[in-house]
Amino acid sequence: MSGARTWRFGVVGTGAMSATMMECLGLERRVQVAAVASADAARARAFADRFGIAHAHAGLAALLARADIDAVYIATATRDHAAHAIAALEAGKAVLCEKPYAIGVEQGQRVLDAAQRSGRLFMEAQWTAALPACRELLRLARERALGEPVLLHSEFGIAHDPAAHPRLFDGPGAGVLLDFGVYPIALALQALGPVRAVDAAVRCNAAGVDVHATLQLTHEHGGHSQLAASLVCALPNRTSLSFTGGHVSLASPVMGAESLQVCRVAPVGAARPGAGGSRSALVAALRRQRWVRRLKASLGGGAAHEHSFGADRYAPQLSHFVALLDAGALESDLMPHATSLAVLRVVEAARQCRPPVVEASP
Numbered sequence: 544m545s546g547a548r549t550w551r552f553g554v555v556g557t558g559a560m561s562a563t564m565m566e567c568l569g570l571e572r573r574v575q576v577a578a579v580a581s582a583d584a585a586r587a588r589a590f591a592d593r594f595g596i597a598h599a600h601a602g603l604a605a606l607l608a609r610a611d612i613d614a615v616y617i618a619t620a621t622r623d624h625a626a627h628a629i630a631a632l633e634a635g636k637a638v639l640c641e642k643p644y645a646i647g648v649e650q651g652q653r654v655l656d657a658a659q660r661s662g663r664l665f666m667e668a669q670w671t672a673a674l675p676a677c678r679e680l681l682r683l684a685r686e687r688a689l690g691e692p693v694l695l696h697s698e699f700g701i702a703h704d705p706a707a708h709p710r711l712f713d714g715p716g717a718g719v720l721l722d723f724g725v726y727p728i729a730l731a732l733q734a735l736g737p738v739r740a741v742d743a744a745v746r747c748n749a750a751g752v753d754v755h756a757t758l759q760l761t762h763e764h765g766g767h768s769q770l771a772a773s774l775v776c777a778l779p780n781r782t783s784l785s786f787t788g789g790h791v792s793l794a795s796p797v798m799g800a801e802s803l804q805v806c807r808v809a810p811v812g813a814a815r816p817g818a819g820g821s822r823s824a825l826v827a828a829l830r831r832q833r834w835v836r837r838l839k840a841s842l843g844g845g846a847a848h849e850h851s852f853g854a855d856r857y858a859p860q861l862s863h864f865v866a867l868l869d870a871g872a873l874e875s876d877l878m879p880h881a882t883s884l885a886v887l888r889v890v891e892a893a894r895q896c897r898p899p900v901v902e903a904s905p
Contacts (some may be wrong), residue, residue: 549573550868553612553636555603555627556619557581557590560641564616565594567857573865580606603627607634614664614868617641621716625650628665629657637664639864643725646716648887655880664867666875667883669729673859675850676800677730678877680784680791684734689807690787695734697727698771699798700755700778705748711774718753720745720890724772726798727782728758728889732882734784735766743893746775747901758893794847799856806845 552574554561561579568574576596581587584601591599600606606615607630614637617627625645631638638658644667645651658665671677684692700723705712711722732738738760746755754775760768771778782800783792789807793800852859867875874880 547573547869549575550613550865551575551577551611553577553606553609553615554579554590554596555606555615555617555631557583557586558618560618561590561616562593564618564857564861567855567861568616569594570855570858571861571865574861577611578606578609603630607631607636612636614639614864616668620710621721622646622714624716625654628654632657632661632663632665635661635663637868639666639668639861641668643667643716643721643887643890644883645887646721648884648891651884651887655884658873658880662873664864664873665880666864666867667878668860669725669878669883670857670860671726671798672729672733672877673863674800674852674856675859676793676803676852679803679848679850680782680793681733683786683791683805684784687786689789689791689805692735692784692786693766694785695731695766695768695770695783696785697730697768697782697797698773698778699723699726699780700771700773700776701780702777703774712748712752712754713750717750719772719774720753720756720893723774724756724758724770724890724893725886727768727770727772728760728886729878729882730782731760731762731768731770732885732889735760735762735764735768737763737885738889739763741889741892741896743896745893749901751901753894756893758889760889789845792845799852801849801851803848803850804845805848 550573552568554576557579568576578598578600579587579591579596580600580603581590582602587599587601606612615631617624617631617638617640619627621643624640624643628638628640628644645654683689703711711717740761741758743756743758745753748754755773758770780797782797783790792804794802794804863875863877
């Protein structure tokens with residue numbers, strides 16, 4: 544598209560996530576990062592020098608006052624996401640805001656109200672929703688390609704040292720549900736639809752912050768989701784969606800999966816072409832061989848389908864956001880406003896549904 548315009552971005556925040564996204568922004572030819580803002584002037588200048596950004600600002604207001612900024616990417620502290628998003632929208636900027644875009648439902652609704660008033664694009668940066676492998680999984684669910692989707696199992700857990708990652712373990716916006724849990728929760732909503740009931744077991748640290756959680760969601764259309772998220776233990780980090788006629792699994796690593804394992808399974812007792820007679824005897828004989836059983840287990844069952852995200856795992860999300868800017872859209876079809884808000888509702892329900900188990904102080 545030789546005639547397509549270049550979109551000028553401002554980056555808000557100078558932490559690790561902003562640095563990671565700068566690598567991705569540098570790959571998108573139609574994006575130019577014009578300015579960066581931080582509460583600390585020295586950090587803003589150092590970040591700008593590191594990534595070749597022309598303008599560095601101390602504070603958000605100066606960046607938002609620039610007439611040459613079309614959109615902002617927000618990756619500040621979680622507790623500040625909503626306030627910064629609202630300020631950017633009110634300044635007439637499109638917004639791509641890191642997840643979670645708010646720390647509660649009421650705050651989240653204020654952001655979406657600001658987006659509606661401004662008439663500007665707002666999208667929560669749930670990057671996994673744009674991955675080709677995840678999009679294919681959701682397409683299979685939407686089109687009932689293997690029958691009715693019945694059960695989603697999804698987990699994301701990595702043990703973190705609280706001393707090295709204090710923001711995860713204390714203060715507003717901390718906790719595993721908002722930092723890790725939003726990923727499987729969003730996938731559950733996208734795959735199986737609205738939630739009717741939430742049951743959860745939540746473990747909190749001495750500061751009262753959730754650090755480990757398991758959730759069971761009952762969806763309005765009859766499906767169920769079993770989800771887990773943890774900051775204190777290494778979960779297997781698997782995702783699978785079971786249908787009445789098979790199952791689909793995201794290949795490891797589940798956060799950034801580039802392939803799907805698709806297995807079609809006929810109901811027990813269903814007639815199969817060629818079944819019976821010599822074929823049945825051959826199958827029985829093969830099952831008695833250990834090497835055959837090992838081979839079958841190694842293959843995992845089903846066919847692998849590759850869906851690469853390309854040079855950078857965040858690139859599909861950024862390309863999607865740029866396409867939305869091109870189209871003059873106000874929200875994403877991959878991460879609609881209603882889904883972003885519904886994720887926060889599930890988080891709040893999980894925290895409220897039973898008294899948490901609280902760790903003793905060390």
